[in-house]
Amino acid sequence: MAEEIGERAQHLLKVLVESYIxxxxxxxxxxxxxxxGLDVSAAxxxxxxxxxxxxxxxxxxxxxxxxxxxxxxxRMFVDSLLTVKPLTDRExxxxxxxxxxxxxxxxxxxxxxxxxxxxxxxxxxxxIPRTAKRSSLxxxxxxxxxxxxxxxxxxxxxxxxxxxxxxxxxxxTTVELQQAANFLNSELVGRELxxxxxxxxxxxxxxxxxxxxxxxxxxxxxxxxxEQPASKSNADDFILxxxxxxxxxxxxxxxxxxxxxxxxxxxxxxxLQLLDSCLGGDGLQIFIGDESxxxxxxxxxxxxxxxxxDGEVLGILGVIGPTxxxxxxxxxxxxxxxxxxxxxxxxxx
Amino acid sequence: MAEEIGERAQHLLKVLVESYIxxxxxxxxxxxxxxxGLDVSAAxxxxxxxxxxxxxxxxxxxxxxxxxxxxxxxRMFVDSLLTVKPLTDRExxxxxxxxxxxxxxxxxxxxxxxxxxxxxxxxxxxxIPRTAKRSSLxxxxxxxxxxxxxxxxxxxxxxxxxxxxxxxxxxxTTVELQQAANFLNSELVGRELxxxxxxxxxxxxxxxxxxxxxxxxxxxxxxxxxEQPASKSNADDFILxxxxxxxxxxxxxxxxxxxxxxxxxxxxxxxLQLLDSCLGGDGLQIFIGDESxxxxxxxxxxxxxxxxxDGEVLGILGVIGPTxxxxxxxxxxxxxxxxxxxxxxxxxx
DNA sequence: GTTTAGCACTCTACTATTGCGAGTGCTAAC
DNA sequence: GTTAGCACTCGCAATAGTAGAGTGCTAAAC
Numbered sequence: 001m002a003e004e005i006g007e008r009a010q011h012l013l014k015v016l017v018e019s020y021i022x023x024x025x026x027x028x029x030x031x032x033x034x035x036x037g038l039d040v041s042a043a044x045x046x047x048x049x050x051x052x053x054x055x056x057x058x059x060x061x062x063x064x065x066x067x068x069x070x071x072x073x074x075r076m077f078v079d080s081l082l083t084v085k086p087l088t089d090r091e092x093x094x095x096x097x098x099x100x101x102x103x104x105x106x107x108x109x110x111x112x113x114x115x116x117x118x119x120x121x122x123x124x125x126x127x128i129p130r131t132a133k134r135s136s137l138x139x140x141x142x143x144x145x146x147x148x149x150x151x152x153x154x155x156x157x158x159x160x161x162x163x164x165x166x167x168x169x170x171x172x173t174t175v176e177l178q179q180a181a182n183f184l185n186s187e188l189v190g191r192e193l194x195x196x197x198x199x200x201x202x203x204x205x206x207x208x209x210x211x212x213x214x215x216x217x218x219x220x221x222x223x224x225x226x227e228q229p230a231s232k233s234n235a236d237d238f239i240l241x242x243x244x245x246x247x248x249x250x251x252x253x254x255x256x257x258x259x260x261x262x263x264x265x266x267x268x269x270x271x272l273q274l275l276d277s278c279l280g281g282d283g284l285q286i287f288i289g290d291e292s293x294x295x296x297x298x299x300x301x302x303x304x305x306x307x308x309x310d311g312e313v314l315g316i317l318g319v320i321g322p323t324x325x326x327x328x329x330x331x332x333x334x335x336x337x338x339x340x341x342x343x344x345x346x347x348x349x
Numbered sequence: 350m351a352e353e354i355g356e357r358a359q360h361l362l363k364v365l366v367e368s369y370i371x372x373x374x375x376x377x378x379x380x381x382x383x384x385x386g387l388d389v390s391a392a393x394x395x396x397x398x399x400x401x402x403x404x405x406x407x408x409x410x411x412x413x414x415x416x417x418x419x420x421x422x423x424r425m426f427v428d429s430l431l432t433v434k435p436l437t438d439r440e441x442x443x444x445x446x447x448x449x450x451x452x453x454x455x456x457x458x459x460x461x462x463x464x465x466x467x468x469x470x471x472x473x474x475x476x477i478p479r480t481a482k483r484s485s486l487x488x489x490x491x492x493x494x495x496x497x498x499x500x501x502x503x504x505x506x507x508x509x510x511x512x513x514x515x516x517x518x519x520x521x522t523t524v525e526l527q528q529a530a531n532f533l534n535s536e537l538v539g540r541e542l543x544x545x546x547x548x549x550x551x552x553x554x555x556x557x558x559x560x561x562x563x564x565x566x567x568x569x570x571x572x573x574x575x576e577q578p579a580s581k582s583n584a585d586d587f588i589l590x591x592x593x594x595x596x597x598x599x600x601x602x603x604x605x606x607x608x609x610x611x612x613x614x615x616x617x618x619x620x621l622q623l624l625d626s627c628l629g630g631d632g633l634q635i636f637i638g639d640e641s642x643x644x645x646x647x648x649x650x651x652x653x654x655x656x657x658x659d660g661e662v663l664g665i666l667g668v669i670g671p672t673x674x675x676x677x678x679x680x681x682x683x684x685x686x687x688x689x690x691x692x693x694x695x696x697x698x
Numbered sequence: 699g700t701t702t703a704g705c706a707c708t709c710t711a712c713t714a715t716t717g718c719g720a721g722t723g724c725t726a727a728c
Numbered sequence: 729g730t731t732a733g734c735a736c737t738c739g740c741a742a743t744a745g746t747a748g749a750g751t752g753c754t755a756a757a758c
Contacts, residue, residue: 028721041731046722064721064738139492143504151510153502155492161500163510244615247608259596262611266593377750390702395751413709413750 005055005076009048012036013057014081017069021324024250026066071289071323074301078286078327085328087336091119095337099344105160109239112317112341117242119333122321127275128237129315135160135193140184142177142221150177152225156193166224168217180218188222197226238268238275249322251299260296270294275304275316282306282313284335289323299323303330305338309346317341354404354425358397361385362406363430366418370673373599375415420638420672423650427635427676434677436685440468444686448693454509458588461666461690466591468682471670476624477586478664484509484542489533491526491570499526501574505542515573517566529567537571546575587617587624598671600648609645619643624653624665631655631662633684638672648672652679654687658695666690 005013015036019027029042029049036045049067052058057073060066069077098111109126116124139155148171154162172180187204188196204219243265252258264270274292278285287302297320304318318334354362364385368376378391378398385394398416401407406422409415418426447460458475465473488504497520503511521529536553537545553568592614601607613619623641627634636651646669653667667683 026721030721042721043723043731043733044729047730050723060722062738063723063736064719066721141490141492141502143488143490145504151504153490153510155494155500161502161512163512244608244611247604247611253604255596255602259593262593262596375750379750391750392702392704393700396701399752409751411709412707412752413748415750 005052005057006048008038008040009052010076010081011038012045012048013052013069013073014077016058016067017073017077017081018328020068021326024324026061026068028066031066071291074288074323074327075291078288078331082328082331084332087332091333092336092340095340099340105157106239108341108344110241112337113239113241116317116319116333116337117245120319120321120325120330121242121245122319122325122330123240123242123246124317124319125238125240125271125275126317127239127272127315129276129279137188137191137193137196139189140181140222140225142172142181144172144174144177147171150221152221154225164225166221168221176214179214180221183215183218184222193226196222201226238272240265240268240271246300246321251322251324257296257298261300264294264296270296274302275318278304278306278316279313282308284331284338286327286331301325301327303327303334305334307338307341307345309342314342314345354401354406355397357387357389358401359425359430360387361394361397362401362418362422363426365407365416366422366426366430367677369417370675373673375410375417377415380415420640423637423672423676424640427637427680431677431680433681436681440682441685441689443468444689448689454506455588457690457693459590461686462588462590465666465668465682465686466594469668469670469674469679470591470594471668471674471679472589472591472595473666473668474587474589474620474624475666476588476621476664478625478628486537486540486542486545488538489530489571489574491521491530493521493523493526496520499570501570503574513574515570517570525563528563529570532564532567533571542575545571550575587621589614589617589620595649595670600671600673606645606647610649613643613645619645623651624667627653627655627665628662631657633680633687635676635680650674650676652676652683654683656687656690656694658691663691663694 012032016027016032019032019035029045032049033040033042033045049058052073053060053067055072056070057076058067059070061068095115098115099108105128109128113124113126116126118124135156137154137156139153141153141155143151143153145151145165148168150166150168150172152164152166154164156162188200191200201219201223205223243262246252246261247258252261271294274287274294284303284305286304287297289301290298292302299322300320301323302318302320303325304316306313306316308314317338319330321330361381365376365381368381368384378394381398382389382391382394398407401422402409402416404421405419406425407416408419410417444464447464448457454477458477462473462475465475467473484505486503486505488502490502490504492500492502494500494514497517499515499517499521501513501515503513505511537549540549550568550572554572592611595601595610596607601610620643623636623643633652633654635653636646638650639647641651648671649669650672651667651669652674653665655662655665657663666687668679670679
């Protein structure tokens, strides 16, 4: 079980995976012996294959087909055998162009997602977690709607706007709301959303005893606004593009599975959870096949990376594609993209 | 060509289409003779089929399969042969529950789309055209962003909010923006967007000679805000749900076509154009197969209806599914839904 | 003239059957 | 430890045969 894998076996595994990724065909011993560059016979390769199979690195679809990598085999491949293929200057420039705009974070995310999808010819995704710490409040504003509903408008981070409808106990006049907003602005503008949510409002409330009625009410409103895990804003912070490209891969031609996958994309919920779990481990992460624990990603792999400013993780981006993907190309693409998004964000701060 | 179709042939066509919709199998003469209820032999039916085939109403996949309806056959079926199956009270109540909420139009549309998708087990869609006349402006507000960019917030129709970023020639202070907003609010609040866009701003500008500099600038800003056919707000007014259900239909199991269809869903552009063209003809409309002129809808039909208040068309809703769909059920669903949405909107006005 | 029965014909879908090629695992020799 | 040789297995493609469904046509019946 815990046996070591010989150097030659490792090399053979590497060549096998590369060949399989390229051609999508099970790799036989003869071909592998020739392509490996080693001066060994097919029979020797067969022995090595038998060992690798015992270790669960490869398997044969049937008796007389060659071997294909298992998920474990892919894992070993990406962990220690892979030689990545750096991006060309041209490719990096294209990315730079995409990042140039001065749109909102939403637009930036959409553009990055497109880039990832385009470069890898798979599906690209970008997540901007709602809990991002670097978001600071720039302005808050209330507007009366009909009945006892109030529209709250948050401007966050120079660029992003978020609307929330809250319900209150009575009707308020425009002037009252103006006062409430003034009060909240004076207390909250410039603060980070995370702090507002978790600390500041509580502090305010605790010192409320000596406060006017109005301020008290203002705090109640703010609590409603910031507490909402509003499904809407939740949905907006995950951008996926190029999903349809996944329909082109034979390994995903099973309609049942494909449908499950697309439903997961629509729900977003599961995928978001998975990405959330990436927020901790910084840098590049790879989920191969069902490693993620989500059945719908059975035949898929995800390559993700966090992007960050000043060492603080702001979000996750990456791609989804078939397990049999060109990792040596996809990995640097995701990696460089994450780094450049980080840089772009740091600059526009 | 312009030959009349005999009564019996019509009846046979009706039974044939119904049978094919139910079973998805080509219908042979023997079966058709039995199911038609007529007291005729299979041979007679065969003669009638030969006539219908000549008229382009049916065709056979191959020599020894039965007949299936052509698009023209479906067209005749839905136009003059169909007997619709009214909704049960229970089904109507479900719809009523969905409409009960007091959310924004976006939320209402999403919920209606879900309902349509759920009831028909196909894809549901709801369009709220940007040009809807009944939208009246409730409030406008400016907020300075970095550089020379300004965030404009429009509150429309009690419920909906729209954000637009505009660029201006210099930096403005919060106070200046407040003044501009005040001016615009006094002039524009309560007006319909359509009027604002097409008339009022022009009138204001024409009488501007005697105006302050500030008002002049305010009008310029407003023009930017209202003129934008902003791709973003454009995308938001079309809601589609249950697309993945379409993957379950055999007639759409061709991956190429399916992919094309889903790409069209993502682009939205083509579909929106098509729906736009429904805005004119009021009431229920049906596109069968490629009648729409859009290749991606080849094997699909769309059943749509406009919804309206006080005789004014506000938008389009409907479903998309395979050409072989249960029209007698789908049509009343779409029809009733449109009527009830109309009623709900009239009520919440 | 319309309707019907009869019949030869066509085409698909299903089921063996076969042969080929690829690749394996094992054994024995190097 | 490595290699060559060899029997064996399996999938795949081609072929052929069969059964079933349904047609078109013709000639007779109404």
